[in-house]
Amino acid sequence: MTSESPHWAKSSYSNTGGSCVEWVPGIVSTTGAVPVRDSKNPAGPTLAIPVTAFTAFVDGVKSGSLHR
Incomplete structure (x- = not known):
């Protein structure tokens, strides 16, 4: 990642209980990867x-094909 603090984002569908995965959307084009972290930590x-x-993960979440 860059030396600047990245802007972390999480889904607008996330509940306020904190069970969220955050990602940095703006860095993909330079790294080819999506940084993710646990919003609680x-x-x-x-x-x-x-x-x-x-x-594939996002598509699976949207389609409901991922199971717990």
Whole structure:
């Protein structure tokens, strides 16, 4: 990631209980990966998910095909 603080975003569908995954939408074009983290632990680890995997995850959430 860059030396600047990234702008983390989370889904507008996220509840206010804090069970959220946040991502940095503006960095994908330079890294080819989507940084993600747990919103409850912003100082914790960050994962770099390949764009294709992140897209598949979002598509699965939208379609309801992912199961708990």
